[in-house]
Amino acid sequence: MATPTADKLRVYFPSKNLAADGDALPTYTADTGGALNAIVDAALTQADGYWAGAVGWFLGNTPTAALQGQFFHVKSFDAAADKLTLSRDLPTVPAAGDTFRLVLGGNWRSSHETFGMLMGGVLPELKTVSGVNITGVTIKKASALLGEGTLTVQYTRGLQILRIKMGSQALGVGLDVSASVTDGIVFAADGQAFIQVDVNAASLPTVDRTDTWTLAYPERTLTPDYEGYETKNDVGGKTRYRLECVRNADAVDSMVDLTVYAGKPSGAATTIASGSLGTGAGSFDVTDATGWPTKGFWLKNKTVNAGVGDCRYVNYRSGNTLYCLGVDWATLAFNTGTSEIKQGDVLSGATSGATAVVDQVVLVSGTWAGGDAAGTLLLRKVVGTFQNAEYLRVSSVNMARAGGASALGLRGYAAVAWAAGNAIELLPDVDLGMNKPAANQYENPAAETVQPASVAFRAAWDKTTALDLGNLASGKLQGVWRREWIMDGHQGRAGIVADTRYSWS
Amino acid sequence: MPGLENGSSIQNAFSWDHTQYPGGTRVFGKLTAYGGGGNYQDYWALYLLAGKTYVFQTRLPTAFDPYIYLYDSSGSYLLYDNNSGDDGGGMAKMTYTPTKEGWYYIVIYLYSGSYGSYILESVPAPQSFRVFAGSTARFGTRIALDAAVAARFEAIREKNAAGFGNRFSVYAPAQTGNAARVSARQAREHARASRFEAVKIATVVVSSGRYSARQAREGRHWARFSARSSQGLVLPGRFDVRQPADGLVPARFGVLGRVEGIVPTRNNAHVPPGWALYARNADTGEVVRLGFISADADPKQLADVPLADGVWEIEVRPAEWYWEECRGRNVLTLIAGEIGGGGEPLQGLPAIQNLRREIVSFQSVIKWNVVAEYEPGAFQFGLWFSPTSPVDTSGPPDQTVAYAAGQGEYQTVRAQTAPEYVAVAAYTPTEQGPASELFLDWDAVAPESPANQHAAQWGA
Numbered sequence: 001m002a003t004p005t006a007d008k009l010r011v012y013f014p015s016k017n018l019a020a021d022g023d024a025l026p027t028y029t030a031d032t033g034g035a036l037n038a039i040v041d042a043a044l045t046q047a048d049g050y051w052a053g054a055v056g057w058f059l060g061n062t063p064t065a066a067l068q069g070q071f072f073h074v075k076s077f078d079a080a081a082d083k084l085t086l087s088r089d090l091p092t093v094p095a096a097g098d099t100f101r102l103v104l105g106g107n108w109r110s111s112h113e114t115f116g117m118l119m120g121g122v123l124p125e126l127k128t129v130s131g132v133n134i135t136g137v138t139i140k141k142a143s144a145l146l147g148e149g150t151l152t153v154q155y156t157r158g159l160q161i162l163r164i165k166m167g168s169q170a171l172g173v174g175l176d177v178s179a180s181v182t183d184g185i186v187f188a189a190d191g192q193a194f195i196q197v198d199v200n201a202a203s204l205p206t207v208d209r210t211d212t213w214t215l216a217y218p219e220r221t222l223t224p225d226y227e228g229y230e231t232k233n234d235v236g237g238k239t240r241y242r243l244e245c246v247r248n249a250d251a252v253d254s255m256v257d258l259t260v261y262a263g264k265p266s267g268a269a270t271t272i273a274s275g276s277l278g279t280g281a282g283s284f285d286v287t288d289a290t291g292w293p294t295k296g297f298w299l300k301n302k303t304v305n306a307g308v309g310d311c312r313y314v315n316y317r318s319g320n321t322l323y324c325l326g327v328d329w330a331t332l333a334f335n336t337g338t339s340e341i342k343q344g345d346v347l348s349g350a351t352s353g354a355t356a357v358v359d360q361v362v363l364v365s366g367t368w369a370g371g372d373a374a375g376t377l378l379l380r381k382v383v384g385t386f387q388n389a390e391y392l393r394v395s396s397v398n399m400a401r402a403g404g405a406s407a408l409g410l411r412g413y414a415a416v417a418w419a420a421g422n423a424i425e426l427l428p429d430v431d432l433g434m435n436k437p438a439a440n441q442y443e444n445p446a447a448e449t450v451q452p453a454s455v456a457f458r459a460a461w462d463k464t465t466a467l468d469l470g471n472l473a474s475g476k477l478q479g480v481w482r483r484e485w486i487m488d489g490h491q492g493r494a495g496i497v498a499d500t501r502y503s504w505s
Numbered sequence: 506m507p508g509l510e511n512g513s514s515i516q517n518a519f520s521w522d523h524t525q526y527p528g529g530t531r532v533f534g535k536l537t538a539y540g541g542g543g544n545y546q547d548y549w550a551l552y553l554l555a556g557k558t559y560v561f562q563t564r565l566p567t568a569f570d571p572y573i574y575l576y577d578s579s580g581s582y583l584l585y586d587n588n589s590g591d592d593g594g595g596m597a598k599m600t601y602t603p604t605k606e607g608w609y610y611i612v613i614y615l616y617s618g619s620y621g622s623y624i625l626e627s628v629p630a631p632q633s634f635r636v637f638a639g640s641t642a643r644f645g646t647r648i649a650l651d652a653a654v655a656a657r658f659e660a661i662r663e664k665n666a667a668g669f670g671n672r673f674s675v676y677a678p679a680q681t682g683n684a685a686r687v688s689a690r691q692a693r694e695h696a697r698a699s700r701f702e703a704v705k706i707a708t709v710v711v712s713s714g715r716y717s718a719r720q721a722r723e724g725r726h727w728a729r730f731s732a733r734s735s736q737g738l739v740l741p742g743r744f745d746v747r748q749p750a751d752g753l754v755p756a757r758f759g760v761l762g763r764v765e766g767i768v769p770t771r772n773n774a775h776v777p778p779g780w781a782l783y784a785r786n787a788d789t790g791e792v793v794r795l796g797f798i799s800a801d802a803d804p805k806q807l808a809d810v811p812l813a814d815g816v817w818e819i820e821v822r823p824a825e826w827y828w829e830e831c832r833g834r835n836v837l838t839l840i841a842g843e844i845g846g847g848g849e850p851l852q853g854l855p856a857i858q859n860l861r862r863e864i865v866s867f868q869s870v871i872k873w874n875v876v877a878e879y880e881p882g883a884f885q886f887g888l889w890f891s892p893t894s895p896v897d898t899s900g901p902p903d904q905t906v907a908y909a910a911g912q913g914e915y916q917t918v919r920a921q922t923a924p925e926y927v928a929v930a931a932y933t934p935t936e937q938g939p940a941s942e943l944f945l946d947w948d949a950v951a952p953e954s955p956a957n958q959h960a961a962q963w964g965a
Binding site (some may be wrong): 003004005006009011074112114116117143144145190217218219220221222223224225226227228230231244255262263296430462482486490491492494495496497498499500502503504505 | 524763764765766767769770771772773774775776777778824825
């Protein structure tokens with residue numbers, strides 16, 4: 001019952017257009033008619049808007065050199081024109097014959113792993129990475145545990161081993177390359193960070209050799225940028241959902257107590273020094289915000305709600321003064337639903353006069369057709385408070401009745417007042433939710449803005465708050481959804497770090 | 506090295522005890538009899554490295570005239586000697602350079618009728634798989650005491666000794682009547698590639714399945730050994746031990762915590778390119794967001810924007826600005842409602858910002874800023890002084906400063922003799938912009954200049 005080594009955790013892209021677990025992502029081929037911000041392919045036969053929000057990339061060997069390995073974010077899809085409109089311009093216009101792939105949603109795990117580190121500006125999963133000096137070695141993946149810096153790969157002829165190190169660290173355990181190796185794993189000194197290589201033993205040098213690469217984190221390979229057009233649209237922000245498909249690739253052993261949490265901005269926890277904050281927009285001073293982001297980040301108050309906490313979106317920071325946006329999101333239980341409430345509907349309370357825009361509809365029981373639909377609504381741009389049992393209307397039509405009063409809150413926390421002395425800390429930019437696939441099939445929400453059914457989200461930012469995924473047996477799958485919660489009027493911010501960090505024994 | 510270790514045969518050869526002599530180069534033994542079933546020869550097992558030249562010899566005061574023989578791992582004879590030793594006196598000596606790494610065996614043999622103690626030397630010392638106090642901990646794992654749970658796991662490597670088979674043991678100290686939870690030990694097996702095996706011989710009585718240890722045997726598999734504690738609420742300590750050993754790899758043992766993997770997920774958040782338009786009420790200071798004009802809008806305009814009656818300064822802020830205190834250029838001033846004739850734009854007089862005073866050579870230097878550079882007409886800055894607040898600005902100013910196109914900062918000197926208030930405003934003969942007021946204290950001691958003084962403002 002050995003512990004599966006770090007290379008045994010493999011994370012894959014899902015996609016809603018696949019038909020079974022492990023299917024390859026289709027390779028699409030561009031037709032003529034593309035533009036700097038558009039790709040046309042008649043093979044894209046899906047419905048209008050199907051690919052909106054998708055992440056895509058051109059293959060490493062696509063004919064147009066400037067597009068090789070280029071990632072893009074799909075803004076919209078026109079079924080009639082078979083055209084993907086992109087969020088921003090490509091380096092050059094895609095030519096007929098250029099090949100690309102698309103990823104969106106959940107449903108099925110693909111055979112394509114998520115990407116590791118950039119090596120010298122190149123993703124080895126997309127383009128061949130080989131050293132200048134160590135002939136016969138092809139690097140196929142560099143794990144993100146290596147981090148940024150200089151990677152040294154060393155071949156020792158006398159021992160016929162390949163070893164690696166980062167920066168000035170010690171060399172790790174060697175990989176025996178006395179014979180050719182496919183998908184060999186070379187660990188760094190920590191025994192966890194690794195590179196994956198193919199080795200042709202006959203082509204290895206006859207003397208000791210070393211090669212180095214500069215490693216960097218890739219951006220926009222799993223979660224696309226949050227584009228400007230997605231916010232400040234006066235509909236109260238939005239939520240986006242992405243899935244990581246996790247598989248234990250160990251042939252024998254289970255991953256015991258697999259956990260996951262997300263990265264968050266750097267900055268130490270502190271306390272509110274002075275001032276207070278209600279549920280509206282406001283500001284307060286903290287004791288020490290040194291090193292915190294200057295704008296557009298999330299904050300958790302660890303003191304309130306009996307220690308459960310509360311959170312706010314910090315619009316911007318000036319020294320130790322934090323300016324927060326108001327809480328205009330709420331949850332609202334409903335029942336006796338007779339007409340379907342949909343995302344984007346403008347909801348109003350027949351008695352209270354409260355209004356809101358519907359972000360999510362979570363149906364817990366009953367049906368709309370049966371007139372007994374019940375569940376929970378996630379509302380944004382909330383004005384007023386919906387009352388218990390009042391009719392909930394859309395365009396003056398009664399749709400359902402409130403199952404309680406609406407409760408203001410962001411990211412699952414109940415919004416309450418904050419006061420001096422409260423302990424606060426930075427919160428990750430994403431929430432995580434577990435989705436154990438049923439018969440290897442994941443939840444399949446209709447769009448990137450629709451919450452996957454039966455997935456409970458919460459913030460997880462360190463080992464103590466990590467999401468517990470249980471034990472993962474050999475060859476088994478698990479799923480982790482990421483939720484981005486975007487406030488209307490949110491700020492631009494570069495270099496958002498929301499890495500997912502898994503650990504197990 | 507498995508076996509009984511009584512020196513009677515290759516299978517039961519003594520292990521080279523590196524602790525007996527500095528550098529681990531000598532071991533000591535004793536032959537007790539010649540013939541009659543006595544101990545007339547000893548086998549010693551040595552792990553030698555390929556390409557390294559070893560000199561083996563007996564050293565005085567060995568009590569008899571020894572022969573020494575060398576065998577390889579399969580027991581095949583390699584060489585022998587009787588009288589070539591450096592110490593003379595019948596001591597034996599062999600020099601050998603292995604072509605293959607592995608176990609070799611030296612037999613020390615009693616030829617004559619005498620017997621007794623002997624000294625056998627190997628220079629350099631054969632390889633050791635043991636841990637020494639001064640070495641850099643090749644092996645040793647412990648879990649620290651936990652407040653709630655006493656040490657659940659401790660691993661100790663026992664000394665190699667003849668007659669003591671265990672080369673490796675894992676003990677859990679008895680706690681509160683619970684006997685040893687687990688033990689791992691090396692099996693005695695000859696000619697096995699693997700030199701280590703851990704066997705669980707006890708079942709945890711109180712806490713099932715907290716610990717298991719066993720060796721995975723796979724030809725090219727990294728993990729040769731693993732021991733771990735599964736996660737539990739009561740026992741948060743996570744423990745993992747594994748040996749990523751390979752035949753060619755020096756590192757024979759490693760200790761790791763939880764295994765980790767990272768999925769790099771990084772992106773950026775953007776705001777839409779364009780401009781937000783704000784209206785600032787010159788009388789009340791109220792700021793109203795009029796709307797947003799996208800960079801790709803054509804025409805770039807906001808239409809049908811409701812605005813209450815009053816004098817409004819219209820300001821444009823690029824989308825990437827985020828400080829509310831940021832001020833853009835006052836592109837125009839308009840009067841909405843009856844007082845201005847229905848929203849006709851005026852030429853635009855700037856608001857006075859960052860009004861402040863500095864003491865230079867015992868004189869008050871009054872400074873302020875403006876940001877209005879949008880085709881301003883001819884105007885001046887007026888300064889009104891008064892011992893009380895608010896300062897009356899209805900009359901002609903006490904001092905004037907000329908506006909210069911493109912210049913954002915202005916100053917003037919005030920010969921002051923007592924505390925007073927100053928009001929500053931842009932003005933023309935027909936219009937006056939919003940005024941800012943500042944109290945000018947006066948003392949023989951110059952005040953400290955704070956980083957930011959805030960100027961009160963009111964409408965014209």
